[in-house]
Amino acid sequence: MKKLKLIILLSLALVLLASCSTSMGIQYQQPSNINMANYRNVAVASAGKYSGNQRLPMYIRFDISDPTIQLYTIFSTFDYNNVNVRAANEVSTMVSKVFTQSSYYSVMPQSMTDTYLDLYKIGKDPSKMLREDGIDAVIIPKITRFYNDEYIDAQYSTDSSGNKVLKYYIHRSIDIAITITVLDTATDRIVASKEYSAYDYDVEVFDPKFPYIFSVSQSDIISRALSSMISSIVADFVPTTKTTRIDFMSNKPKLEAVKPAYKAAEEGNYSYALNLFLDAWENERHLPSGYNAAVIIACNGDIDEALSLLGEIRMVVSDSNINKLYAKLMDIKKRNEAAAEQYAAKSNDISSQTASPYEFLLN
Numbered sequence: 001m002k003k004l005k006l007i008i009l010l011s012l013a014l015v016l017l018a019s020c021s022t023s024m025g026i027q028y029q030q031p032s033n034i035n036m037a038n039y040r041n042v043a044v045a046s047a048g049k050y051s052g053n054q055r056l057p058m059y060i061r062f063d064i065s066d067p068t069i070q071l072y073t074i075f076s077t078f079d080y081n082n083v084n085v086r087a088a089n090e091v092s093t094m095v096s097k098v099f100t101q102s103s104y105y106s107v108m109p110q111s112m113t114d115t116y117l118d119l120y121k122i123g124k125d126p127s128k129m130l131r132e133d134g135i136d137a138v139i140i141p142k143i144t145r146f147y148n149d150e151y152i153d154a155q156y157s158t159d160s161s162g163n164k165v166l167k168y169y170i171h172r173s174i175d176i177a178i179t180i181t182v183l184d185t186a187t188d189r190i191v192a193s194k195e196y197s198a199y200d201y202d203v204e205v206f207d208p209k210f211p212y213i214f215s216v217s218q219s220d221i222i223s224r225a226l227s228s229m230i231s232s233i234v235a236d237f238v239p240t241t242k243t244t245r246i247d248f249m250s251n252k253p254k255l256e257a258v259k260p261a262y263k264a265a266e267e268g269n270y271s272y273a274l275n276l277f278l279d280a281w282e283n284e285r286h287l288p289s290g291y292n293a294a295v296i297i298a299c300n301g302d303i304d305e306a307l308s309l310l311g312e313i314r315m316v317v318s319d320s321n322i323n324k325l326y327a328k329l330m331d332i333k334k335r336n337e338a339a340a341e342q343y344a345a346k347s348n349d350i351s352s353q354t355a356s357p358y359e360f361l362l363n
Helices: 002-019 067-071 083-100 110-122 126-132 218-227 230-237 256-266 270-284 287-299 303-316 320-343
Strands: 023-030 041-044 106-108 137-158 164-184 189-206 240-247
Touching: 023 287, 023 320, 041 083, 041 110, 083 106, 083 137, 083 164, 083 218, 083 230, 106 110, 110 126, 126 137, 137 189, 164 218, 164 230, 189 218, 189 230, 240 287, 240 320, 256 270, 256 287, 270 287, 287 303, 287 320, 303 320
Parallel strands: 041 106, 041 137
Antiparallel strands: 023 240, 137 164, 164 189
């Protein structure tokens, strides 16, 4: 039996070793979903407090009848005076960081932006003044939905002595949506607007005798909900550098001459491996060697040369792996080109619009 187990373990180890393949990482530029090439100098405004209809729980609701609860008057854990202010501050900080922490943008300080926008209330034109300060666009975040809920339920459990123990649990949730709008200061036109939404939930043990002591605060729940939006906002507004890994094709059909190439690649000696793979393709028409040579060339930064080699291979042999690699590199090339265009900022044509959007965006 022990011998059989040993054979099984050795077999599994061999399968795992066989499944491991050398791979290389290729970096590429991921363009943002919204082309901000014309809006590299931006002013990011603070978000105002949520101004829509809002249902806030006034009292904590219980779904169990328990006479002991009548000994306590338990109000909602929400701080009515500050919950909307905290949410607005969290949104302002989060959106500001997305733009200020990216080297793609030059960003006016948020406090200065807010000062400019406040001038709209006294009849001034913020866009004109921002444009004179070199600002291409104003980024205006707005909370468009903000619902809160909480309730308490109870569950019986058995302690070590076999006694039934009643434990209370408080459930709290946040449902929030924000809209980020890009306003062209040259035209006063909205050139982009995107909504993001998130829901976050927390449950923990509740002691009615200490109804306001929690390990997770309301601000923590709001922060968690907003944090889940960050990757989507970055993808929409910030070109980024990404890396994807490409596996080498295994040595099948087997060619003894390229074994040193695989070993060199595993050790990171890609120049030597490339020469061996190219020789094997040119002299032996060894398909895996041609494929692997293209991978090394592409990962070293010359995608056009890699595509040229793959095009040559495709003229000789039809293979799905070659076609997939060709399509993958073509996609990466297109992404690089789109990102390069986004980095090449262009000037905006100035036109006018009679109706100002600030009344809608700031209220």
